[in-house]
Amino acid sequence: MALDTTPKGVAPQDKAARERKAIRELESRLADAYAQNRSADEVGAVVRTAHDRFSGSSVRDFVPILVERVVRRELDSGDEAAIVPSSVAEAPTGKTVAEDPVSGDPGAPGRVRSLATDRRGLFALAGAGVVAVGATAWAVTRPGSDPAPIAPAAGAAPIAVTGVVGSEKMAFFADDRVAEVFAAHGYHVTVQPAGSREISTSVDLDGQAFVFPSSLPAAERIIREVGVRTRYTPFYSPMAIATFAPIVELLDAAGAVKFDGPVPALDFGAYIEMVQRGVRWDELAGNASYRVGKNILVSTTDARTSNSAAMYLAVASYVVNDDAVVRGATAEQHVLPTLQRLFLAQGYTEGSSAGPFEEYLTAGMGATPMTWIYEAQYVAAAVAGRLRPEMVLLYPSPTVVSRHTLVPLTAEGEEIGALLHNDADLQSLAAEHGFRTGDTARFDEVVTEHGVEVAPDVVDVVDVPAYETLEHLLDGVAGAY
Structure with missing residues (x-):
């Protein structure tokens, strides 16, 4: 019928x-x-x-x-x-x-x-x-x-397909092996980077076949505006903190680190409490490794343009709201002052996640003691041999999972989304670039082969606020700049 x-x-x-x-x-x-x-x-x-x-x-x-x-x-x-x-x-x-x-x-x-x-x-x-x-x-x-x-x-001749992607996926699309898989299916894919929230708010998407932001909320904004109903989520990545062993030791001594699994976790409630009190690194007892007179803060991207910053806001708002997802105007107004402080106290922040993580890799502990990242970025750096022995992956507790969501804007964009979701070679290459996919065994092989200490199962995960609430909170932070 x-x-x-x-x-x-x-x-x-x-x-x-x-x-x-x-x-x-x-x-x-x-x-x-x-x-x-x-x-x-x-x-x-x-x-x-x-x-x-x-x-x-x-x-x-x-x-x-x-x-x-x-x-x-x-x-x-x-x-x-x-x-x-x-x-x-x-x-x-x-x-x-x-x-x-x-x-x-x-x-x-x-x-x-x-x-x-x-x-x-x-x-x-x-x-x-x-x-x-x-x-x-x-x-x-x-x-x-x-x-x-x-x-x-x-x-x-290969069909030329263009898209806009979150910056953390640029290395994946630049991989010659990825290009070869697309070519075998008759496509030549070219992408340009942008902050994921920026993709959904200000990037000119005229002529693009797809957009590939780093989370469902960013994709949801595009879906609502454009009116498409199809989306693909071929990769996902828990949010994490790139830091250093001496920093973990200091935070542990201050009672802000948990060791419930194979890798340490930052007690986000204890961290927020230190931020609210304005605690500085050089005020921590027994600090002989990082005597710096600046406030304890995780470095993030710009909340006005970047999805990773929105994910940081989602975790922080949950903790400030007494371990509950923010709902309604009263709860929004309750959490906004702390959220504004978390971002504005950092000073200048970059528009996409690639910049802060690159500074972490090159500038070291002095400039960025704690950097908010996608777990995938850390794993990819390990695969590329760019991590130093003192570098440590710290999971926030609780954390959120960022689901990289492709929204097709044309028929060709649909087909690229289907390939990323279904093609075994592309899924395997995604794991080599640090992303978790439906092929969990392949991700386990990658981290084991390269000796990357990651949480095998990320359990302490909270929900992101509803789309409208998240937009209200982001706008509230943006309005304070």
Whole structure:
């Protein structure tokens, strides 16, 4: 039975008119894109032929985006015989798209959304519902499967795909082995770095196929603004603190370190109490290793632009709120003064996590005794042989897990997300870059091979505040700068 995804109040004739409008705009846009080697009439004929192939589909919401995908394949490859590959028309189980539309949420029905170009030009389509279809989204909605994304035709030139990613993932995308895997699937992927919150607030995403911030809250902001429903979370990383053995000894003597597992943990409640009292390093009893007259503070990134800072804020707000996730205006106002102090007392902070961690690696304990990082950054540095013997990974207790979430903005972006989620080689390479993935055994092999002391199971994890609450807290901190 076909699923009716027409929203209440939307007449079928209006829905059909929107689809025709989207196809006309698609034809015009593709004619401009291929003007150098294809005539407008030729492009129009291919668009209309592809569109006709979907005439029997009962569910129409995502037909325009399917048509675009098919036409680009055909125009790029020059193979006019392959207008609609069976892998596009059918899902992995053999069900047609019309029989089984899928979205980013298991079991959620598709929806119609007008995708007229928004204020940043994220999309040029209008009238097409951007939902995940066929093999590319199956990994998101059907865990345990291992589909292969739709690849370009054999012998075709690689499809250029661009994206914006959190800076901590730049080394992964710059890895030649990663590029080779993408190339084997017919893609040439180019990315540019930005702070994860910056990606969701101010970066111009016009022409990008995907964005890949470092957590679900940052991705959620983009999802809400753009209206897509598909997302992929191929990697995750607990938040941690890069520090040094003498610092851990000082904090332990002050009663702020726990040794419940194989690696030390910072008692975040004790740490917050020291910050609120304005305790300085040279005031710690028996301090002979770091006699510096500055306040005890963890160095972070800028809360206005960076996801790692937002994760720090999430942990701190939980602790200040008497070990409870912040909810409501009263709780927000209660925790804000301490949160503002935690950030403003640091002075200048960088916009992305790569900068502070690089300073930790190169400048040493004098400049950055404690640096808030993704666990993945520390593991990757160990794999690269950049850690010194006195360097230590300290887990905050409690901590949060940052789930690196890719949001596709085009059909090609969907396919890159599916590859990152499903391809065994890419998952293995992600582990070598320090990320935890669904392949837990591979991550264990990497840390064991390189002698990295990490928590095998991160148990003391708290929830990040709801999207609206986190935005309120970040805005409150930003307003105090």
